[in-house]
Amino acid sequence: MSSQTLSRPTDAPAVPTQNRMSFGRWFGSVGLRHIVGVVAVVFAAFPIVYVISASVSTKNTMTDANNLFATFTWENYAMLGCDPSVAADANKCAKVQYFWQWFGNSLGISTVTAIGTVLMGAAAAYAFSRFRFTGRRFGLNALLVIQMFPQMLAFVAILILMTTLGQVVPILGTGSAVALVAVYLGGALGANTFLMYGFFNSIPHSLDEAAKIDGATHAQTYWTIIVPLVIPILAVTALLSFIGTFGEYILASVVLGGGAQSNWTLPMGLYLLVGDSRAPELTLFSAGAAVAALPVLLLFLFLQKYIVSGLTGGAVKG
Amino acid sequence: MAVSEQTKPVRPASSGEAWNSKTFTVGFAVKLLLMCLVNAFGLYIVYAAYANQSWWVLAGMVVILLALDYTYFTNRYTLPAKYMLPGVIFLLVFQVFAVFFNGYIAFTNYGDGHRLSSPQEAAAFALLQDTKCVPGGAYYPMAAVRQGSEIFIAISKPDASVWVGNEANAMAAVPGAQVGAGGKITSVPGYEIVPPAEIGQKLQGLKAPIGDEPGRVIQAAGVMACDAASTLKWDPAAQTITDTTTATVYHATDKGFFLADGETAGGHRFRTGWQVWVGLDNFTSAFFSDSEYGQYFVSVTLWTFAFAFLSVFLTFVFGTFLAIVLNDERVKGRKLYRTLLLLPYAFPSFLGALVWRNMLNVDGFINQILGGAGIDWLQTQTESGYWLARGSLLLVQLWLGFPYMFLISTGALQSLPGELKEAAVVDGASPARMWLNVTGPLLLISTAPVLVASFAFNFNNFTLIYMLTKGGPSFGATEPVGATDILISMVYRISGVGGGAARADLGLAAALSIIIFIIVAVIAVLGFRQTRKLEEMV
Numbered sequence: 001m002s003s004q005t006l007s008r009p010t011d012a013p014a015v016p017t018q019n020r021m022s023f024g025r026w027f028g029s030v031g032l033r034h035i036v037g038v039v040a041v042v043f044a045a046f047p048i049v050y051v052i053s054a055s056v057s058t059k060n061t062m063t064d065a066n067n068l069f070a071t072f073t074w075e076n077y078a079m080l081g082c083d084p085s086v087a088a089d090a091n092k093c094a095k096v097q098y099f100w101q102w103f104g105n106s107l108g109i110s111t112v113t114a115i116g117t118v119l120m121g122a123a124a125a126y127a128f129s130r131f132r133f134t135g136r137r138f139g140l141n142a143l144l145v146i147q148m149f150p151q152m153l154a155f156v157a158i159l160i161l162m163t164t165l166g167q168v169v170p171i172l173g174t175g176s177a178v179a180l181v182a183v184y185l186g187g188a189l190g191a192n193t194f195l196m197y198g199f200f201n202s203i204p205h206s207l208d209e210a211a212k213i214d215g216a217t218h219a220q221t222y223w224t225i226i227v228p229l230v231i232p233i234l235a236v237t238a239l240l241s242f243i244g245t246f247g248e249y250i251l252a253s254v255v256l257g258g259g260a261q262s263n264w265t266l267p268m269g270l271y272l273l274v275g276d277s278r279a280p281e282l283t284l285f286s287a288g289a290a291v292a293a294l295p296v297l298l299l300f301l302f303l304q305k306y307i308v309s310g311l312t313g314g315a316v317k318g
Numbered sequence: 319m320a321v322s323e324q325t326k327p328v329r330p331a332s333s334g335e336a337w338n339s340k341t342f343t344v345g346f347a348v349k350l351l352l353m354c355l356v357n358a359f360g361l362y363i364v365y366a367a368y369a370n371q372s373w374w375v376l377a378g379m380v381v382i383l384l385a386l387d388y389t390y391f392t393n394r395y396t397l398p399a400k401y402m403l404p405g406v407i408f409l410l411v412f413q414v415f416a417v418f419f420n421g422y423i424a425f426t427n428y429g430d431g432h433r434l435s436s437p438q439e440a441a442a443f444a445l446l447q448d449t450k451c452v453p454g455g456a457y458y459p460m461a462a463v464r465q466g467s468e469i470f471i472a473i474s475k476p477d478a479s480v481w482v483g484n485e486a487n488a489m490a491a492v493p494g495a496q497v498g499a500g501g502k503i504t505s506v507p508g509y510e511i512v513p514p515a516e517i518g519q520k521l522q523g524l525k526a527p528i529g530d531e532p533g534r535v536i537q538a539a540g541v542m543a544c545d546a547a548s549t550l551k552w553d554p555a556a557q558t559i560t561d562t563t564t565a566t567v568y569h570a571t572d573k574g575f576f577l578a579d580g581e582t583a584g585g586h587r588f589r590t591g592w593q594v595w596v597g598l599d600n601f602t603s604a605f606f607s608d609s610e611y612g613q614y615f616v617s618v619t620l621w622t623f624a625f626a627f628l629s630v631f632l633t634f635v636f637g638t639f640l641a642i643v644l645n646d647e648r649v650k651g652r653k654l655y656r657t658l659l660l661l662p663y664a665f666p667s668f669l670g671a672l673v674w675r676n677m678l679n680v681d682g683f684i685n686q687i688l689g690g691a692g693i694d695w696l697q698t699q700t701e702s703g704y705w706l707a708r709g710s711l712l713l714v715q716l717w718l719g720f721p722y723m724f725l726i727s728t729g730a731l732q733s734l735p736g737e738l739k740e741a742a743v744v745d746g747a748s749p750a751r752m753w754l755n756v757t758g759p760l761l762l763i764s765t766a767p768v769l770v771a772s773f774a775f776n777f778n779n780f781t782l783i784y785m786l787t788k789g790g791p792s793f794g795a796t797e798p799v800g801a802t803d804i805l806i807s808m809v810y811r812i813s814g815v816g817g818g819a820a821r822a823d824l825g826l827a828a829a830l831s832i833i834i835f836i837i838v839a840v841i842a843v844l845g846f847r848q849t850r851k852l853e854e855m856v
Contacts, residue, residue: 029648036643041658047673047717048661050683054676120405127401136398148842150778151413153806153835156813156828157420158412160428168367168375186412189405218397219345247668249781250806254815267668271785274672282676289669300664304657 051293055286076287095273096284098262099291102269105177106246107295109265112181114242117188118234124189125196126222130208143193151187152250158183159254175259183251192237199233200226235306243296266292353390357383382407424600424829427574430814430822432591437570440592441552441559445533446485447590448549449525455545459501460538462517462524463509469517470509471524473536473543474501481536482506483526489536559588600829611812611826614799619837621708622804626776629715630769636716637723638761645731656728663721671785674714699791704801707791711802714786715776722772730764731757763849770845774838783807784816805834 049068058071079093081100087093127133128140151158159174162183166173173179203226211221227234249267256263270288274280300307360383367376385407389399426432434440451457458473463482470484472492480495480503495506503511514521525537525546533548551560557570568576568588575591606612644655662670677683678695685691694703695710734757742752783789789803789811799808809830814822 030646033643033646033649036640037649037655040640041655043717044659044661044721047670047677048665050677051669051673120408123401124405127398131398131401133395133398139402146409146413148774148839149413149417149835150838151416152780153778153831154413154416154420155810155815156423156824156831157416159813159815160423160824161412161416161419164372165375168370168372169363172363182408183412185405185408186416187409189409190413193405217345222401243666247666247781249668249784250810257815267781267785270669270672274676275785275788280676280679285672285676289673293665293669296666297664300660301657304660 051286051289053286054283055290057283057286059283076283077291079284080288080291092281092284095281096269096288098264098269099288101262102264102266103292105263106266106292109177109181109184110242110245113184113188113245114238116181116185117192117241118238120185120188121192121196121237122227122230122234123222124193125200126226128193128197129200130205140197143190146190147194149190151183151190152248155250155254158251162255174255175263177256177263180252180255180265183255184245184248188241192241196230196233196237199230203229232306235303239299239303239307242299246296349390353387356386360386378411382411420828420831423825424832425595425597426593426825427591427596427599427823428593428828429824429826431589432574432593432825434590434592436592437557437576438554440576440590441550441554442532444559444588444590445548445550445552446525446527446535449533449535449537449546450549451537451539451544451546457539457542457544458536459503460541460543461503461506462512462514462521463503463506464512465509469512469520469524471526471536471538471543472503472506472509472511474503476501480506482509483536485525485527488527488529596825600826601833604826604830604833610798611808614793614797614803614808618799618803618805618808621802622777625708625711625715625802625804626773626779628712629719629776629779630772632712632716633719633723633772634727634765634769637720637725638727640720640724641727641731645728656724659724660721662717663725667718668781668785670718671714671782674717675786678710678714696787697791699794703791707787707802711783711786715779715782718782719772726765726768727761730761733764734760766849767846770842770849773845774842777804777838777841778806778834779804780806780810784810805830805837809834 053068055076056069056072056074058073058075079087080096082093082097084090084094084097128136162172162174162179164173165179166175170176171178172182207225207229208221211225216224247267248265249271252265253268256265256268261269266288270285270292273285273288274282360379363379364376364383367373367379386403389396389403434443458475461472463470463472468484470482470487472480472482472495473489474480474495474497478497478501479491480497481489482492483489492506492508496504498504505511522538524543525535528534528536528545532552533550535546535548536543537546539546549561549563551562552558553560559568559576560566561568566586567579569579571577572594573596574594576588578586578588581587603612605615640659643649644652649655675696679685680692680694682695684695685693693706696707697703698706738756738760739752742756747755783802783804784807787800787802789800789807791802792798792800798811803811809827810816812823812830813827814824
């Protein structure tokens with residue numbers, strides 16, 4: 001963590017020429033803030049720099065990978081998803097032979113879960129917000145209670161349930177990605193309906209009443225009037241759901257852990273690379289981690305604005 | 319419950335009451351198509367459940383199908399349900415039912431060695447395990463055969479008939495099979511012969527019962543198969559198992575296991591048991607210190623609280639500090655700072671934990687920065703090593719969590735009313751005093767719900783613990799619990815899902831998860847009530 005002392009001088013001289021205060025005063029009021037900022041950025045970024053460096057390192061030993069960018073090769077990336085029957089180092093290759101399957105499974109499961117979560121959560125939030133029916137209050141209270149129970153706490157029951165279901169319908173049993181999505185969707189209403197419910201309430205009722213008078217059906221009102229107005233909250237919910245599902249381990253291991261490795265998700269597979277083994281596959285893992293982090297990282301960078309406003313707007317109402 | 323189901327409320331426009339379409343629309347066609355698919359899949363499940371005699375699954379599926387069809391093809395009272403039903407069905411099956419089922423399991427001894435439902439089944443299972451070739455018995459030429467993914471053992475008898483079976487299916491003659499020289503099996507109709515090289519070691523585990531006689535099997539023995547008999551004897555009338563090699567008699571107890579004659583309750587028992595209702599046994603063994611896990615319950619619970627609290631505290635303090643420092647118009651490049659500081663938040667946290675695990679390794683990056691310190695930050699099994707691991711865990715948590723708190727605090731600071739600050743300045747408050755009495759309290763109030771939620775989340779932050787330390791360093795070479803274990807990671811270990819447990823005890827795991835739920839629920843209710851009080855004060 002030596003770069004904060006390096007980067008300070010580059011910041012410092014530039015500013016006093018713009019402002020007419022003395023360096024001492026500038027340093028006291030703004031310069032210190034930059035130092036803190038740079039230190040924090042170094043703290044935030046160095047593990048990620050380390051991963052990228054290790055992912056292009058030629059040697060797997062820790063000491064070699066620790067010298068940042070001392071060596072350079074694309075080989076680790078090329079090895080992801082290789083075929084052990086033709087690879088030069090079959091043992092090493094076998095550990096990542098399913099990488100692209102893991103990647104695809106994780107992307108697919110997270111995407112379908114995110115879409116399903118948004119569709120079901122938004123529909124339920126719409127019903128709670130716009131219809132008055134018997135059991136509405138009970139439903140809202142029940143959701144509040146359910147929201148507090150993290151689904152993963154019931155993983156023992158889910159394990160037995162999925163084993164039982166799998167004996168009847170294999171596609172809904174342990175080892176199947178469809179089953180895992182179904183389990184995740186079980187947590188959809190509890191986790192998101194309230195966030196969306198508040199947002200739906202903020203859309204004026206006069207809008208749907210006008211549509212109703214114009215002869216629109218309830219479905220048309222929902223899809224053409226309401227949904228376009230709540231897109232921001234749908235995007236935030238989908239994104240949070242995607243990210244949450246992408247890194248989820250406990251339920252994924254319960255449902256998929258006993259099945260074929262090619263059906264696993266990224267957290268399960270990558271854990272295998274470095275987790276328990278005495279000689280972790282550091283460079284391979286780093287290449288895999290760099291690839292695995294990309295989808296979420298990109299989503300974040302492009303949608304930063306929505307996430308920030310969704311988080312602060314939804315959570316900190318004051 | 320097909321995945322396509324979630325799109326069902328897509329266009330539920332059907333004829334009927336005032337707010338429904340009066341004509342045949344595209345929406346109705348889409349609905350019809352989706353409902354056809356859902357019904358087809360549902361009926362398939364009903365049929366499969368019938369064939370498997372899984373009556374609970376069958377009943378559940380019929381109820382779900384009826385509810386769906388009624389909701390989407392009628393208009394009386396069903397409008398809200400049209401929007402809610404898909405989500406509610408998933409919620410009921412995979413969360414509400416799971417929670418209640420979890421509650422049921424907590425009162426049973428379900429787990430390794432207790433998966434079967436009765437003493438008879440347990441005995442039958444045990445009899446099949448301990449078999450030895452009968453001295454002087456017959457040997458047969460053998461082959462492994464396959465039907466789908468299921469492996470069977472096939473033998474040829476001296477009369478050239480071929481018999482096939484496996485553990486679940488008793489040996490039965492297969493007509494039309496061909497036998498070559500020396501009784502070598504060359505083809506079995508309906509089965510595929512597996513080359514020995516492909517099946518490897520598994521070959522020696524193949525066996526199949528003969529007829530109805532309990533304890534008599536054909537099993538692989540080298541290159542041949544032999545007539546084998548169990549070393550155990552099962553007496554259904556007396557409900558006892560006798561081990562003929564040691565002459566020990568085990569009798570069935572009402573606690574779900576066979577106890578050796580002459581032993582007291584905690585004494586020598588037979589390894590295979592069955593599932594029974596054990597009342598509060600799991601809860602007492604979770605709490606009381608004489609059991610394998612109970613002795614650690616208090617210390618693990620304390621650490622769970624400490625970890626959750628310190629996680630929130632450290633990330634909030636650091637995040638808020640950064641927010642205050644960088645939330646100043648004179649600081650150029652604030653946007654760039656914010657983007658870079660968000661990196662740990664945008665990096666999937668399971669990967670973050672794994673990366674730190676590598677960096678904190680004995681040969682890792684952190685030790686190299688420190689000049690080859692050679693410290694095992696995460697897995698040193700000494701008293702100070704436990705604290706080192708806990709400290710390292712909190713450091714990693716700080717890295718993972720501060721960007722979120724930074725975001726929250728920045729948002730909260732920016733939305734604080736400016737008049738209050740101005741008033742304080744007019745009243746001559748010093749910056750420190752202003753912080754202590756105005757900005758600080760306001761910030762705490764507006765972020766309190768986030769802090770409570772963050773505490774509840776970290777209370778069960780399984781992924782971080784598992785990925786970073788797996789609960790270690792362990793409290794001793796053979797101990798099942800480690801210094802950084804929180805309740806949920808201990809429960810996961812007890813359940814045996816991730817391997818590594820001496821004995822998977824699902825009943826105990828379920829009981830502990832109920833305890834966790836109660837703790838989290840109490841905290842959440844208290845926390846939110848406190849939050850509301852704070853809000854009312856302002």
